Amino acid sequence: MNLRTDAIASPLVLCLAASVAGTAVLGVAEAGWPAIAAAALVAALSGGKLLLGARRPAGDAAILAGALDSESRAVLVVASIGAELYRNQAARRLLGPASDPLAPLKSLAADDDRALAEMERLDAAASVGAPRRTEVSLVSAGGGREWFTLEVRPAGTPQAVAWIAEDVSARRAIEETLRRENELLSDFVDLLPVGCYSADADGTVRYVNQRLAEWLGKSGDEIVGHNLADVFGIVPNPEEERAELRLRGRSGEVFQALVAHSVFDEGGEMFTRSVVVRDLVPEQQWEKALRAAERRFRWLFDDAPVGIALVDLDGGVGACNLALQAMLGIDRDDMIGRPVIDVVAEENRAAASEQLGKVIAGSTPGTHLEVRLKGRRNLIAQLFVSPSHEDGEISGLVIHFIDATEQRNLEMQFAQSQKMQAMGQLAGGVAHDFNNLLTAMIGFCDLLLQRHGAGDPSFADIMQVKQNANRAASLVRQLLAFSRRQALQPRLLNVTDALAELSNLLRRLLGETIELRMVHGRALGLVRVDPGQFDQVIINLAVNARDAMPGGGALTIRTNTVHVDQPVQRGPELMPAGDYVQIEVADTGTGIGKENLARIFEPFFSTKEVGAGTGLGLSTVYGIVRQTDGFIFVESEPGQGTIFSIYLPRIDADPAAETKRAPVQSEAVGTDLTGSGTILLVEDEDAVRLFGARALRNKGYTVIEARSGEQAMEVLNGGEPIEVLISDVVMPGMDGVTLARFVRMERPAIKVILISGYSEDVARDGIDPDAGIHFLPKPFSLKQLAGAVKQVMDEG
Numbered sequence: 001m002n003l004r005t006d007a008i009a010s011p012l013v014l015c016l017a018a019s020v021a022g023t024a025v026l027g028v029a030e031a032g033w034p035a036i037a038a039a040a041l042v043a044a045l046s047g048g049k050l051l052l053g054a055r056r057p058a059g060d061a062a063i064l065a066g067a068l069d070s071e072s073r074a075v076l077v078v079a080s081i082g083a084e085l086y087r088n089q090a091a092r093r094l095l096g097p098a099s100d101p102l103a104p105l106k107s108l109a110a111d112d113d114r115a116l117a118e119m120e121r122l123d124a125a126a127s128v129g130a131p132r133r134t135e136v137s138l139v140s141a142g143g144g145r146e147w148f149t150l151e152v153r154p155a156g157t158p159q160a161v162a163w164i165a166e167d168v169s170a171r172r173a174i175e176e177t178l179r180r181e182n183e184l185l186s187d188f189v190d191l192l193p194v195g196c197y198s199a200d201a202d203g204t205v206r207y208v209n210q211r212l213a214e215w216l217g218k219s220g221d222e223i224v225g226h227n228l229a230d231v232f233g234i235v236p237n238p239e240e241e242r243a244e245l246r247l248r249g250r251s252g253e254v255f256q257a258l259v260a261h262s263v264f265d266e267g268g269e270m271f272t273r274s275v276v277v278r279d280l281v282p283e284q285q286w287e288k289a290l291r292a293a294e295r296r297f298r299w300l301f302d303d304a305p306v307g308i309a310l311v312d313l314d315g316g317v318g319a320c321n322l323a324l325q326a327m328l329g330i331d332r333d334d335m336i337g338r339p340v341i342d343v344v345a346e347e348n349r350a351a352a353s354e355q356l357g358k359v360i361a362g363s364t365p366g367t368h369l370e371v372r373l374k375g376r377r378n379l380i381a382q383l384f385v386s387p388s389h390e391d392g393e394i395s396g397l398v399i400h401f402i403d404a405t406e407q408r409n410l411e412m413q414f415a416q417s418q419k420m421q422a423m424g425q426l427a428g429g430v431a432h433d434f435n436n437l438l439t440a441m442i443g444f445c446d447l448l449l450q451r452h453g454a455g456d457p458s459f460a461d462i463m464q465v466k467q468n469a470n471r472a473a474s475l476v477r478q479l480l481a482f483s484r485r486q487a488l489q490p491r492l493l494n495v496t497d498a499l500a501e502l503s504n505l506l507r508r509l510l511g512e513t514i515e516l517r518m519v520h521g522r523a524l525g526l527v528r529v530d531p532g533q534f535d536q537v538i539i540n541l542a543v544n545a546r547d548a549m550p551g552g553g554a555l556t557i558r559t560n561t562v563h564v565d566q567p568v569q570r571g572p573e574l575m576p577a578g579d580y581v582q583i584e585v586a587d588t589g590t591g592i593g594k595e596n597l598a599r600i601f602e603p604f605f606s607t608k609e610v611g612a613g614t615g616l617g618l619s620t621v622y623g624i625v626r627q628t629d630g631f632i633f634v635e636s637e638p639g640q641g642t643i644f645s646i647y648l649p650r651i652d653a654d655p656a657a658e659t660k661r662a663p664v665q666s667e668a669v670g671t672d673l674t675g676s677g678t679i680l681l682v683e684d685e686d687a688v689r690l691f692g693a694r695a696l697r698n699k700g701y702t703v704i705e706a707r708s709g710e711q712a713m714e715v716l717n718g719g720e721p722i723e724v725l726i727s728d729v730v731m732p733g734m735d736g737v738t739l740a741r742f743v744r745m746e747r748p749a750i751k752v753i754l755i756s757g758y759s760e761d762v763a764r765d766g767i768d769p770d771a772g773i774h775f776l777p778k779p780f781s782l783k784q785l786a787g788a789v790k791q792v793m794d795e796g
Contacts, residue, residue: 068086068088069088069089070088070089071088071090072090072166073090073164073165073166074088074090074091074093074094074095074163074164074165074166075087075088075090075091075162075163075164076088076091076095076098076101076162076163076164077155077160077161077162077163078098078101078126078160078161078162078163079159079160080129080158080159080160080161081159082098082099083098084097084098085155085160090165091163091165094165094167095163095165100123101163102119102122102123102150102163105119105136105138105148105150105165106119108138108139108140108146109136109138109139111139112136112137112138112139114136115136115137115138118134118136118150119134119136119150121134122134122150122151122152125152126152126161126163129154129158129161130154131151131152131153131154132151132152132153133149133150133151133152133153134149134150134151135147135148135149135150135168136148136150145169146167146169147167147168147169147171147172148165148166148167148168149164149165149166149168150163150164150165151163151164151165152164170382170402170404170407171368173402174306174382174384174400174402177304177305177306177400178384178400181300181304184300188293188296188297188300189209190209190210190211192209192211192289192293193211193289193292193293194211194275194276194277194278194289194293195208195209195211195212195215195257195275195276195277195278196208196209196211196212196273196274196275196276197209197212197223197272197274197276198271198272198273198274199228199271199272199274200269200270200271200272201269201270201271202227203227203228203229203235204225204226204227204228205223205224205225205226205227205228205231206224206271207224208220208223208224212276214250215247215249215250215255215276215278216231216247216248216249216250217249217250218231218250232245232247233247233248236259236261236274241260241261241262242258242259242260243258243259244256244257244258244259245257245258245259245276247276255278256278257276257277257278258276258277259274259275259276259277260274260275260277261273261274261275264391264392265391265392266392277289301319301321302321302322302323303321303322304321304323305323306323306400306401306402307320307321307323307324307325307327307328307381307400307401307402307403308320308321308323308324308398308399308400308401309321309324309335309340309397309398309399309401310388310396310397310398311340311356311396311397311398311399312395312396313360313394313395313396315339315340315341315356315360316337316338316339316340317335317336317337317338317339317340318336318396319336320332320335320336323401324401327373327379327381327401327403328343328373328374328379330343340356340397340399341353341356342374343373343374344371344372344373344374345371345372345373345374347372348371348372351369351371352369352371352383355367355369355385356385356397359385359386359387359397360387360394360396360397362387362394365386365387366384366385366386366387367383367385368382368383368384368385369382369383369385370382370383370404371383373401379403379405380403380404380405380408381401381402381403381404381405382401382402382404383399383400383401383402384399384400384402385397385398385399385400386398433757434472434757435473435757435777435778435779436685436687436688436757436778437687438469438472438473438778438779439685439688439691439757439778439779439780440685440687440688440690440691441465441466441469441779442466442469442470442473442779442780442781443688443691443692443695443780443781443782443785444687444691445462445463445465445466445469446466446695446781446782446783447691447694447695447698447782448462449462449463449466450698450782469779473779490528490529490530490628491528491529491530491531492526492527492528492651493526493527493528493529493531493534494524494526495524495526495527495559495581495583495648496520496524496559498531498534498535499518499520499538499557499559499583500518502535502538502539503516503518505539506538506539506542506555509539509542509543509546510542510545510546510555511546513549513551513552513553514545514546514549514552514553514554514555515553515554515555516554516555516557517554517555517556517557518557519556519557519558519559520558520559521558521559521560521561521582523561524559524560524561524581524650525561525579525581525650525651525652526650526651526652527581527628527630527648527649527650527651528628528649528651529628529630529648530624530628533624533628534624536620536621536624537620537621537624537625537646538557538583538585540618540620540621541585541621541644542555542585544618545585545587545589545642548587548589548590548591548642549587549588549589549590553587553588553589553641554587554588555585555586555587555588556584556585556586556587557583557584557585557586558583558584558586559581559582559583559584560581560582560584561579561580561581561582561650562579562580562581562582562647563578563579563580564576564577564578564579564580565577570631570633573631573633575631575647578649578650579649579650580630580647580648580649580650581647581648581649581650582645582646582647583645583646583648584643584644584645584646585643585644585646586641586642586643586644587641587642588641589641589642590638590639591636591637591638591639591640591641591642592634592636592637592638592642593638594637597634597636600618600634601618601619601621601622601632602619621644625646625648628648629648629649630646630647630648630649631646631647632644632645632646632647633645633647672790673699673783673786673787673790674699674700675699675700675701675789675790675793676700676701676702677701677702677723677724677793678701678702678703678704678720678721678722678723678724679696679701679702679703679704679722679723679724679725679726679789680703680704680706680712680715680716680720680722680724680725680726680750681693681696681703681704681705681706681726681727682706682707682708682709682711682712682725682726682727682728682731682736682739683705683706683707683726683727683728683731683755684707684708684728684731684732685728686707688728688778689705689707691782692726692785693705695782695785695786696785696786696789699786699789701789704720704722708731708732708733708734709727709731709733709734709735709736709738709739710733710734712725712727712734712739713734713739713742716742716743716746716747722747722750723750723751723793724750724751724752724753724789724792724793725739725740725743725750725751725752725753726753726755726776726789727739727740727752727753727754727755728754728755728756729754729755729756730756730757736754736755736756737754740752740754740773744772744773751772751774751792751793751795752772752773752774753773753774753775753776753788753789753792754773754774754775754776755775755776755777755778755780756775756777756778757777757778757779774788774791774792776788
């Protein structure tokens with residue numbers, strides 16, 4: 001199959017027609033490149049090849065692509081030309097771009113030369129289309145170790161490779177636990193006060209413990225693989241359960257010994273299990289030694305760090321250790337004899353029973369499954385199931401239970417955090433684009449109002465357009481608040497005073513049926529917030545509480561100081577240690593269902609009736625609080641009311657001591673906004689640039705327009721006498737920040753005004769706050785634009 005670069009952009013696409021005997025066949029249809037990637041991946045995973053076939057339905061490809069997307073392993077298919085053909089959901093989280101899929105993992109292995117070398121070998125294999133697989137250990141963000149299996153292989157054709165990655169930390173953890181248990185058990189058998197060995201039907205020793213080897217004065221290698229006649233000088237009769245022997249020790253001394261053994265059949269081969277007791281230990285002492293050995297085994301069993309259950313053939317629990325009892329909150333007496341499947345939650349019981357049955361039947365050597373357990377708390381556990389044998393036959397199951405609840409909760413919290421971050425980025429991008437549109441709408445309305453006075457029939461229509469544009473701008477500001485990209489003017493604020501000033505307004509908003517209670521803490525200190533945005537947070541929470549109490553109730557606003565010694569994890573948020581001012585807003589309303597608690601801060605999510613709200617109130621609160629370096633948490637149950645807890649960093653300072661840089665005023669003082677001079681206006685949005693140029697020309701300025709930073713550079717390098725540069729921040733190619741930095745270095749006499757639909761903090765990223773560069777947020781009116789230019793021109 002020849003994958004050409006022009007084929008990616010072509011409307012002619014390919015879909016999966018069949019996957020037969022390890023060969024993925026493609027035909028012409030309308031499935032798109034994901035289908036090709038899916039087919040290539042099937043071919044790669046099955047060791048087959050990718051062919052082009054006749055036209056077939058695209059439904060098979062869609063089903064296969066959906067199945068691959070639910071695959072727990074991260075899967076990424078990349079063409080040799082560097083194009084990404086397919087990426088499933090796990091790959092979006094774990095793997096990087098098609099040009100360097102292992103980039104996120106390389107960043108974790110910055111100081112691990114071995115892991116980096118392994119990943120470089122994978123890159124080299126991918127470049128030549130050769131298969132390679134490895135397993136690496138990386139340091140996680142929390143300081144622990146995480147294990148990943150990484151693999152690259154041809155995707156059924158020389159033109160594509162498949163990257164496959166899987167987090168195997170849980171498997172490595174249980175393997176390490178089982179290894180330690182095996183070592184402990186091995187030490188236990190080696191150090192028994194009796195000798196142990198096993199021999200086959202020919203008398204060849206297959207196993208010997210350390211105690212017996214010491215008695216004989218030999219190493220294990222000198223005994224295992226040798227015949228009993230060479231080791232003991234005699235071969236005990238396997239048909240006799242007990243035999244007395246005279247053995248020679250390490251120093252040549254001869255000692256009496258009693259050998260007791262039994263014979264078992266393993267796969268058609270006969271072996272002995274033999275115990276050697278030195279010096280003819282009396283029966284009572286021998287039994288005492290065995291009881292001691294059993295006690296040691298119980299210690300190893302009960303002290304294991306994971307839950308262990310020994311299950312008989314009918315599925316009943318024969319024994320369970322202390323870790324499992326603690327995990328389930330069930331006493332040993334209540335566990336013994338109980339079907340092990342009873343501890344599994346109803347929704348997972350059928351699948352778990354089927355898997356356990358396969359292991360007991362011998363159709364599979366073991367299994368690993370994840371289930372939810374019943375008990376005093378909801379648990380998610382990973383079960384590692386293996387068969388136990390007796391006389392060569394399966395006699396039951398050994399099940400290891402590992403509590404994975406915290407791991408799954410952290411994964412859910414991380415997914416929620418990622419979702420909120422992605423929604424914030426989307427909201428910020430939408431708001432930025434809307435601000436450009438609203439700037440043009442408001443600006444052209446101002447230009448029309450200059451020609452249509454109050455007595456003109458069109459005046460009212462134009463004002464309606466402008467007023468609705470301003471209302472849209474208010475909604476955009478709420479989106480920017482959620483995305484934490486709105487323009488804030490923070491200052492030191494006394495929370496008690498701010499709430500006291502707001503109390504009268506809150507009482508009017510709540511109405512007569514709702515009682516407002518204010519409970520202020522002492523010595524709260526100060527917080528650094530935008531006063532207007534702080535008021536908006538409290539008002540939005542109060543209105544939300546009012547709507548939750550249609551029959552009346554009480555709203556309590558309580559303030560206090562909180563000291564946090566250790567970082568606190570609440571849902572997806574991690575609140576650092578420190579001193580905070582806590583503001584609690586509690587109502588006695590209807591409460592919020594558990595299914596909605598995780599979504600209440602999402603923009604446009606609302607439990608109210610259609611038309612009863614925009615769904616932006618709580619998302620605005622969330623954005624303002626987080627942009628102010630604060631945190632907001634919610635506790636609620638249906639019928640029990642709701643408590644919103646806001647934590648703002650506490651500051652010990654004098655408000656009068658704070659100094660602030662004066663921002664560009666929206667309009668210059670006075671009414672004369674005319675002026676003269678040459679202005680270079682750089683804006684990639686044609687409508688915004690056209691309005692700005694006309695508005696400034698109407699005020700007497702000479703305006704030179706540029707659609708990009710590169711065109712502006714040509715004008716600047718041409719030596720034009722420019723007094724003011726007005727530039728958008730976000731533009732294709734050279735952005736406004738880079739252009740402003742160049743102007744400050746090469747032509748410092750030019751005044752610079754940056755305009756942006758984002759906040760000032762975002763727009764000024766990379767620019768020294770003292771560089772003398774001014775900022776005008778979008779959307780702005782004609783007067784605000786002319787006023788900003790007038791102000792910077794008057795600064796001299």
